[in-house]
Amino acid sequence: MADSESSWRFAQCFGDKGDVDDVTEADIISAVEFDMSGDFLATGDKGGRIVLFERNEGKKGCEYKFYTEFQSHEPEFDYLKSLEIEEKINKIRWCKRQNAAHFLLSTNDKTIKLWKVFEKSLKVVSETNLPTDITPSRVPMSKSSLKLPRLIHHDTMIAAIPRKIYQNAHAYHINSISVNSDGETYLSSDDLRINLWNLNVSDQSFNIVDIKPVNMEELTEVITTAEFHPSHCNLFVYSSSKGTIKLNDMRQAALCDNYSKLFEEEEDPHNKSFFSEIISSISDLKFSHDGRYILSRDYLTLKVWDMNMETKPIQTINIHDHLRSKLCDLYENDCIFDKFECTFSGDGSSVLTGSYNNYFHIYDRATKNDIVLQADKSAFKAKKIGSTKNKAAVGGFGSKKRQEDIANGEAADFSKKILHASWHPHENTIALAATNNLFLFQS
Amino acid sequence: MSLQKEIFKKPPIAPASRPTGGAASTLEVENDAARSQVGTFHPATWTDFFETSRDVHVPASDATFRVYQTGSATGPLFVFHHGGGHTALSWSLVARLLKKQTIGGCSILCFDCRGHGDTRTSDDSDLSLERLSQDMANLMDVLYDKQLPSDVVLVGHSMGGAVVVDAATRNSIKNLLGVAIIDVVEGTAMESLAHMEVYLRNRPSRLSSLQAAIQWSLQSGSIKNLESARISVPPQLKPVISDQGQTTHYEWKTNLSASQPYWKGWFQDLSSKFLAVRCARMLVLAGTDRLDTPLTIGQMQGKYQLVLHPESGHAIQEDEPDKLAATLTEFWQRNGPMKVIKRFPIPPKKPVE
Numbered sequence: 001m002a003d004s005e006s007s008w009r010f011a012q013c014f015g016d017k018g019d020v021d022d023v024t025e026a027d028i029i030s031a032v033e034f035d036m037s038g039d040f041l042a043t044g045d046k047g048g049r050i051v052l053f054e055r056n057e058g059k060k061g062c063e064y065k066f067y068t069e070f071q072s073h074e075p076e077f078d079y080l081k082s083l084e085i086e087e088k089i090n091k092i093r094w095c096k097r098q099n100a101a102h103f104l105l106s107t108n109d110k111t112i113k114l115w116k117v118f119e120k121s122l123k124v125v126s127e128t129n130l131p132t133d134i135t136p137s138r139v140p141m142s143k144s145s146l147k148l149p150r151l152i153h154h155d156t157m158i159a160a161i162p163r164k165i166y167q168n169a170h171a172y173h174i175n176s177i178s179v180n181s182d183g184e185t186y187l188s189s190d191d192l193r194i195n196l197w198n199l200n201v202s203d204q205s206f207n208i209v210d211i212k213p214v215n216m217e218e219l220t221e222v223i224t225t226a227e228f229h230p231s232h233c234n235l236f237v238y239s240s241s242k243g244t245i246k247l248n249d250m251r252q253a254a255l256c257d258n259y260s261k262l263f264e265e266e267e268d269p270h271n272k273s274f275f276s277e278i279i280s281s282i283s284d285l286k287f288s289h290d291g292r293y294i295l296s297r298d299y300l301t302l303k304v305w306d307m308n309m310e311t312k313p314i315q316t317i318n319i320h321d322h323l324r325s326k327l328c329d330l331y332e333n334d335c336i337f338d339k340f341e342c343t344f345s346g347d348g349s350s351v352l353t354g355s356y357n358n359y360f361h362i363y364d365r366a367t368k369n370d371i372v373l374q375a376d377k378s379a380f381k382a383k384k385i386g387s388t389k390n391k392a393a394v395g396g397f398g399s400k401k402r403q404e405d406i407a408n409g410e411a412a413d414f415s416k417k418i419l420h421a422s423w424h425p426h427e428n429t430i431a432l433a434a435t436n437n438l439f440l441f442q443s
Numbered sequence: 444m445s446l447q448k449e450i451f452k453k454p455p456i457a458p459a460s461r462p463t464g465g466a467a468s469t470l471e472v473e474n475d476a477a478r479s480q481v482g483t484f485h486p487a488t489w490t491d492f493f494e495t496s497r498d499v500h501v502p503a504s505d506a507t508f509r510v511y512q513t514g515s516a517t518g519p520l521f522v523f524h525h526g527g528g529h530t531a532l533s534w535s536l537v538a539r540l541l542k543k544q545t546i547g548g549c550s551i552l553c554f555d556c557r558g559h560g561d562t563r564t565s566d567d568s569d570l571s572l573e574r575l576s577q578d579m580a581n582l583m584d585v586l587y588d589k590q591l592p593s594d595v596v597l598v599g600h601s602m603g604g605a606v607v608v609d610a611a612t613r614n615s616i617k618n619l620l621g622v623a624i625i626d627v628v629e630g631t632a633m634e635s636l637a638h639m640e641v642y643l644r645n646r647p648s649r650l651s652s653l654q655a656a657i658q659w660s661l662q663s664g665s666i667k668n669l670e671s672a673r674i675s676v677p678p679q680l681k682p683v684i685s686d687q688g689q690t691t692h693y694e695w696k697t698n699l700s701a702s703q704p705y706w707k708g709w710f711q712d713l714s715s716k717f718l719a720v721r722c723a724r725m726l727v728l729a730g731t732d733r734l735d736t737p738l739t740i741g742q743m744q745g746k747y748q749l750v751l752h753p754e755s756g757h758a759i760q761e762d763e764p765d766k767l768a769a770t771l772t773e774f775w776q777r778n779g780p781m782k783v784i785k786r787f788p789i790p791p792k793k794p795v796e
Contacts (some may be wrong), residue, residue: 215645278451
């Protein structure tokens, strides 16, 4: 039955809207992030490029237009280990806007860069002291008649320059970065360590968490994400592959290997299987904007935790529970290791995460309503036809029915998945990365 | 492969490989075992792998060696020498597979060397290369004084490799067809002696039970094959009996740390001695980056056969016994004397009538 309450509709799509089979690997979007005002949207792709979009003011509704593009990271080769370092952008995080320029941090597996994006006014010399058609040798000039050459504004271009490059600090692949609320520091985390940086200092960083075992053969757990608290500059959380979330206070010790709070839900021993540990691995963690709640995404569910209660989450939302029976196949094709991102809405009332077949879920925490939509070609085709048809075609379906369809018939396409998504900080606009396309939906 | 995938996709417990000769491989059973991750860590017995086990007294060495044999009237004799800290039973899987692959056409001899397993000697602490090499020669003299098989292949793992090369160099073993050494390269071994000390320190000195010991050896990655660990780990341990007569815990029989003075002597000049041995030579390695300079040159000159087992850990005979048994069989067959098999008896020439 169609969910008539769903007001979500497709707004825009950027990218090559061609067939999925022809996608160039370098165009696959690997990071999506709105800035703190919501006027700018950044996407990073596997080719190491960052594309920025700017909100088009004046037009009714939500519309973003292309702002600038630059190559953030290049592929590198680690000669010591004979390994390629991919240029794929893993995460983008915006810094708080302090002046006319934008600052954002982007990271690949090994290097973090602070980019300054600003409008550069191109000036051209319009008046010189000498008229151009006379040879300069014998022209009478008096001291008072010399003037400074006049420049006039000719054009504006958008320039992006790397202001700082933070490199050689991580032995393992960087999975996340998070800017502190103090605006001065940020953390970067890889599989086994978390480092604290000062934005102004690129040759030094402090290690604050280290879970590397003395003997690598005994390795059982890795860090999957880390994030700073939105208002308390001393608190940060990190999640592990064993499904634990640890809250740390940096005031307590220089090395935060011991946690202040441990958020872990005890597993039902009846459900234990070979795959329990793998699917409990947390792929993304987010704080709500007010800092009271933590959202965590593991393979099959979304969990909302209250900062004050560590024993169990206050809400557990099943995303694609029908995959529970297919875990064997997903293990074979490695899809069980897919890292889905999750995000809160600006006001914290809804949560968003992606799934396979380009489906994504928007879950309203208050009404417990799960809206399942698909970011697909059908979405923008429907828009052309008309807005009412659009709603039905895009599928403001009741979640249950859609899920059943997926479970029963529709061959799940595990190559089409929405791993990266971002929610506008103030309004109900979301940006989703579907392979090489960026979809914008609005409510 | 990302670190997280590595943790999950390389489980230590793997079902034993099925013998390649004869029985059809039951692959579905293997998969179920891996999926359910039910590994039984129960110790196994030598009777599944060898025909006889006895203690042989060797007066020349003033020792009684525990010897495991599988006999045959014809064919070559494979003599196996285990590595430091291991025992003869570390060859169990290889012995069983070798017998199957040669269809019972070879004899196998594995023994616990001085200071290891169930061998008793007057001086268990003397693990010098010369002593161990002499022990092996003396043992062979006692066992085969009447009839030494026409072809003898010496196989040594790690420290055992150094011992067999030394014995071959001294010509103390007769009828030597070939020498095969497993995962021992002089350069790499010398460099890793320092790591040996660290490894020994990190090894638990006491274990609560044989099952715990088997489990530890799998989890620490020193052995990757469950079936082999079940037979090879128990003989390395001895029970410590309390005053009430109960076994409180188990300890390692061989004090490897105490043998440290001999380590350098084992591996010194190993490469040049190996290349100088006057019979067929084969080196089985677990990784490609482990050849040192003399061996690399020797390999380029074709002085020995190099076989790689990249998936295996240090104890190749335990991790990949099927491939090793096949390699050994092939080594013997290629280097053995040509056997002309007459299919049809040539009828005697009839006198012209």
